[in-house]
Amino acid sequence: VGFVAEESALTDGNCTRDSSVEKFEIVFPGLPHKHCFVQYGRGLFERAAEFASSLVSGRARAVIVSDETIASYYGERLLSNLNKCNLSTELIIFPPGESNKTWETLGAVLRGLVEAKVGRDGFLIALGGGVTGDIGGLAAALHCRGIDWMQLPTTTLAMADSALGGKTAVNLAGGKNLAGAFHQPAAVFADLDTLATLPLRHFRAGLAEVVKTAVMLDGELFSQLESSPLELLEQDNSRLERALLACARLKAGVVTRDEREAGERALLNAGHTIGHALEAAASGLLLHGEAVAVGLVLECRLAEWITGFPPAGTQRMINLLQAIGLPTIPPEGIDAGRLAGLLGLDKKARRGMVRFALPADIGKPHVSGREYTSPVEIDKVMSLLGRMF
């Protein structure tokens, strides 16, 4: 353990700070008993197991939910840590990948919880990346109408973004994340050592969420990323650690103020409106983070038109994403008509209009009054995008 985070990363009053800077707590005001203990560091499995065991009463039962790949790397070790803490735990695994984030997989995980005899007092540990957090978290939300859970993110994407904030979901045939719930985890333990097994393509893709957070909320972070983007790709580099923790703290601040995305939280959807549609249109060709990278570029172009975002900012965005090794233009063969149809299915869409979270400048979101998103007609989006395809 033990890396020093930027002292300036956390300014929100609702997040209390531990003397050891890699830990903090998210407190949801108005929701009593809703705390989320967060720790970023190395070699954290033992601590995570102790924490889980301390939360669970007496002889209640727990499960680890994980995909086959991550379970093969870390499943046995975590099980052994939990058993040492006298937490009776079983492992529920499912096939890896976004294509398995389905209603059917979720049903199988829920049956697994019943078979493992996990009761209302039971506990669920999601060990893995964004897909695992989404499936595990939604299973925890639904099992016995809600049990406690924690996340052990093992990807850059999950550590920078998805592990915090309690959004859970699975995909339906009609679109991404269409069935879900808000269900806050009791804790997030991000063990940076687990990034050692993350394939480079996934490692890069997750960094798109870091870039997203920076462009919307932290211009200084964006500049730091620009100054040495290749260091972000070294899993044991302190610059990567600081960037991930900065994103976690920034996100914690946002979700503390707006858990249910009534306003500010929508800012974190930057790059995702076009990104989700592209991800679906590309039918598995693009990883989520890769689609978000392209979405960030296209939405920066949209922002030039709508919020006065500087064209030089779009160029900085393109340069940074390319330096990380992420795509900045849609893959060939994406059908524009299909993309337009998918944009209309966006959860934020309303009858021909779709809402975008856009930057006003690098590190500064466009906010108009209490509106954190800008409505744009899908036809106009497509005519703008048409020039870039």
Place this chain on the structure above:
Amino acid sequence: VGFVAEESALTDGNCTRDSSVEKFEIVFPGLPHKHCFVQYGRGLFERAAEFASSLVSGRARAVIVSDETIASYYGERLLSNLNKCNLSTELIIFPPGESNKTWETLGAVLRGLVEAKVGRDGFLIALGGGVTGDIGGLAAALHCRGIDWMQLPTTTLAMADSALGGKTAVNLAGGKNLAGAFHQPAAVFADLDTLATLPLRHFRAGLAEVVKTAVMLDGELFSQLESSPLELLEQDNSRLERALLACARLKAGVVTRDEREAGERALLNAGHTIGHALEAAASGLLLHGEAVAVGLVLECRLAEWITGFPPAGTQRMINLLQAIGLPTIPPEGIDAGRLAGLLGLDKKARRGMVRFALPADIGKPHVSGREYTSPVEIDKVMSLLGRMF
């Protein structure tokens, strides 16, 4: 419209009372914007449609979720009422019955919501009995991570109990209601005219929930039920109307004080712990309410042993249920071992112990300190029940 409810039925300060006594509002303290408008009466479809339309902004879309039977009776009429109010609505139907309250049916309803292009600002109307409320409510909880919804109960069971309080769930292979959520409806419109199409067996079964509410919370209501039980079976009888409304008001008071079943709400599970296990063990032979009726008798016996419930009370319970035409002993051929196993799967079970909500006397629950349920070893339950099989 227009029947006069007992003035004494509502004493809780959190329920505000309309000048017309068949309406009231459930307010959840600590949950801002969480109000549930409740109305019991006749010929309410038009009002319900107006209410739904007033809740939904601009051109947002709505769906009615209903089973094939209820949809064939009332679907077109309600659709027409909603269209008159300019609420663009589609009908999503599924096959009727508890055996269809499955993960698969819920998945199909969610796909229907996507196909109907219902957005985050959309609305769902559950038209039917307990199964429809459970499926429709859980679909509303999950679609886009939660949309607004209302219930139009059409059964005695739903009007007396399940339509209020926001519990939603589907069954999994391992047991009843194992996957679910708390998701409060924005309104409940109980149109007593719809009881005209309810088959007598279902009509009777739902009255078990009336008896349950009375034995736990209202001794005077229990006496009224005893005084003329046959009038409860007349769908246009004012005694039935008063009994259903009394249950709704009593339940509203309980869920106002304890939405998430941290304590008091567990009292409403009387008869259901054994009832759920019996229902599953009987594999479709018993309706939910019939299983609850048998469960109430068996749990009264348990209460004699544990809370000092008077044996004469158990006899009154048996007489009342028999007068209504409900079963009071388990059907033949129920396997005791299977029943014990199913009791162990109860959501309230903890490693060999299961918790029961028991009466101390007719109309009076057993509450010990802040404990609203009593833990009993499953083996002891089975040895007691063994004598009654």
